[in-house]
Amino acid sequence: MPGRQAGVGLLVRTELFKIASSRWQPVALTAVLILHVPPMLWAGQDAAASWNGLRSRSGLFTGYAMMAFGILVVAQEYRHRTAALAFLAVPGRRRITIAQYLTVAAVGLVLSATLFAAWLAVGAVRHGGPGMHLDRPADVAAAYGVVAVTVCAAGAVGVGVGTLLRGSTGALLALGCCGAFEPLLDATRFRGPVTAPLGVLAWPTSELETASLASAAGWGVLALVAGLFAVGRDLAS
Amino acid sequence: MVFGRAYRDLDHPARRIGAVLDSASQPGRSARDHLRVLALPLRVGRRRVDEVLSTVGLDAAADRPTGGFSLGMRGRLALAAALLGDPALLILDEPTGGLDPQGVRWLREFLRSWAAEGRTALLSSHVLAEVSQTVDHIVIISQGRIVLDAPADRLGDGHVEVRTADAARLAGLLTERGLVPTGVGRDELRLPAGTAEQVGRVAAQHGIALVELHTHGQDLEEIYFALTHPGAAAGPDGPDGPPGRAGSLQGAR
Numbered sequence: 001m002p003g004r005q006a007g008v009g010l011l012v013r014t015e016l017f018k019i020a021s022s023r024w025q026p027v028a029l030t031a032v033l034i035l036h037v038p039p040m041l042w043a044g045q046d047a048a049a050s051w052n053g054l055r056s057r058s059g060l061f062t063g064y065a066m067m068a069f070g071i072l073v074v075a076q077e078y079r080h081r082t083a084a085l086a087f088l089a090v091p092g093r094r095r096i097t098i099a100q101y102l103t104v105a106a107v108g109l110v111l112s113a114t115l116f117a118a119w120l121a122v123g124a125v126r127h128g129g130p131g132m133h134l135d136r137p138a139d140v141a142a143a144y145g146v147v148a149v150t151v152c153a154a155g156a157v158g159v160g161v162g163t164l165l166r167g168s169t170g171a172l173l174a175l176g177c178c179g180a181f182e183p184l185l186d187a188t189r190f191r192g193p194v195t196a197p198l199g200v201l202a203w204p205t206s207e208l209e210t211a212s213l214a215s216a217a218g219w220g221v222l223a224l225v226a227g228l229f230a231v232g233r234d235l236a237s
Numbered sequence: 238m239v240f241g242r243a244y245r246d247l248d249h250p251a252r253r254i255g256a257v258l259d260s261a262s263q264p265g266r267s268a269r270d271h272l273r274v275l276a277l278p279l280r281v282g283r284r285r286v287d288e289v290l291s292t293v294g295l296d297a298a299a300d301r302p303t304g305g306f307s308l309g310m311r312g313r314l315a316l317a318a319a320l321l322g323d324p325a326l327l328i329l330d331e332p333t334g335g336l337d338p339q340g341v342r343w344l345r346e347f348l349r350s351w352a353a354e355g356r357t358a359l360l361s362s363h364v365l366a367e368v369s370q371t372v373d374h375i376v377i378i379s380q381g382r383i384v385l386d387a388p389a390d391r392l393g394d395g396h397v398e399v400r401t402a403d404a405a406r407l408a409g410l411l412t413e414r415g416l417v418p419t420g421v422g423r424d425e426l427r428l429p430a431g432t433a434e435q436v437g438r439v440a441a442q443h444g445i446a447l448v449e450l451h452t453h454g455q456d457l458e459e460i461y462f463a464l465t466h467p468g469a470a471a472g473p474d475g476p477d478g479p480p481g482r483a484g485s486l487q488g489a490r
Contacts, residue, residue: 004248006278014277021274023265023302081261082274085318088256089278091245 006090011099012106015073019103025069029107032065036115040122047131050123052204054132058116059147060201063154066108067197068172070158073100074227075168084235093231097163101224104155112151116144143205146213150200153220157193160223164230193219239326251279255319257329260311264304268295268314271303272321279322289317294343308335316347327351327358333367338414345371345415369457370417370429379465392460397433399426399440400449407436407445414439424448 006014019025036057045053074097077083087093120140123132133139157175165171175194182192190199190212196219199212244250262271272286290296293313298306303314312335319327327348333341348358348371362368368375375392377385401407401424408421411428416435420427428436433452440447 005250006280010278010280014274017270017277018263018266018274021266021270022263076263080263081259082263084259085261085275086278088258089251089275091250 005092006095008095008099008102011090011096012102015099015103016106019073019107025072028069029111032062032111033114035061036118040118043122047123047127050119050127051132052206054116054119054123055143055147055203055205056201057119058144059112059151060197062108062112062115062147063151063197063201065111066104066151066155067158067175067194069107070101070104070155070160071162071168071171071175072158073104074159074162075166075171078166078235079168087235094228097159097224097227097231100163101156101159101227104159105152108151108155109148112147113144116147146200146208149213150197150216153216154197156220156224160220160225160227161193163227164223191215193223249279249322251275251324252281252322253324253326255322255324255327257312257315257319257327257332259330260308260315260335262303262306262311262314265302267300268303268306268317269299271314272317275318276321281321285321285323289320292320293317309337309340312336312340312344316344325356327356328361329358330361331363332360333362333364338416341367341415342417365457365461366429366432366435370432375457377461377464384464385460392457395452395457395459397428397436397452398449399428399436399447400424401426401440401445401447403445406443407440410439410443410445411436 019029039057043050077086086096090096120132120134124134129135133143158171161171161175162168165174178192179194182188182190182195188195190196190209192215196212196216199209200216203209203212238244239250239254240247244254247253262268266274269286269290272289273283276282276286287296287299290299293316295310295313295317298310303311306314312332316329316332319329332344336344345367348360351358352373360368360372369389372389375385375387375389376383396419399407404421404424404426408418408426411418411426414435416428416432416439418426418428426436433450437447437450439445440450
């Protein structure tokens, strides 16, 4: 039979089809968008507050949602034992993990870009374009760049931890414990895998907590690399 | 190693080997979508998905969530998934688990037609009676070693003989359960070796008096125990026998 095993592009399409054909995932992702509508309609602040809240409003909830989504995308494959079917079709398991990460990152980028544009538009309507720095496109692009990097990193933490632990309960519990303990120490506050996105996005848009951004990206890379090594473990029978 | 190469090194392995190892699926996803998820990496189109659904008799249930499927339907869906790539080799692990008698008979007929097309099916099972009725070639593995590798028709002429005044009715009941008699007389039946217990149960359930029920010659179960548990008879330990020893039986069509 001619042809090679499926490439990452085809596997990303497969992951996107899995999301589309799932019963709850499209609903959950739509809910992430819809939950932002009430605050958009009722939030009445001055121009400076609207600009400074742009990163947190468009990225914070989305980032944590992508962390959880990354866990669930991976863990459900093990929970329903469909991972074995995927590995039979594509024995190069790392490609599947990479495709899962790219899919979660793509979904996160679309959601965060939509929310970023929506919050920017709402602010521009209320306070005028200059109030939202529309006359300084580099500022706007940089603000979204930080959101994009953080959301992608959070998704990588989710996919990596989900692949390591192969179960949503254990993974969510592990990250929950991290989130509970990280604020207790100066060294880990806004530097750990769970609170680093908070350290980046909860700060005003005009400031950048570079240590938190580097931590978020570093934890994302570390979790994903660990997941790529862990995916080769034998499946439980 | 499969087809002379490591599985992971095969081009499109799922298009050369179809494996039925587990009837796994996402409960919220329809059968059709479950197969489309598996078809995408194989670059297999929707038409093939519809074909395999039809082959396993699930076309009417194709758009229902698989969470509501019976064990038998899940088994058929797993087989459909294995057939997606139109492979030359099918590997089935305990494929009759959860199947109703009609399902068992359907599977047996499917495997025979599959073999008739010149393809191979490797069946791994501990249901020895089922294996003896289905396969052409038997391999018994014990403690990681092949202890038997022989054509099924060379493994003795063991069979079960039944004498009863209600032979025709019993034959019908057994056939409904997938146990097809190899011979039916006025007051006697002949069935493949290893089926005596099932025959006795069916007769008891339906109040059919048996005059005789016995196994002639050596059946597959006896061969299995002789090779995997030398010196031990098939007793209350069951087919897995005493701890520390385990045998596995595979058949091929």
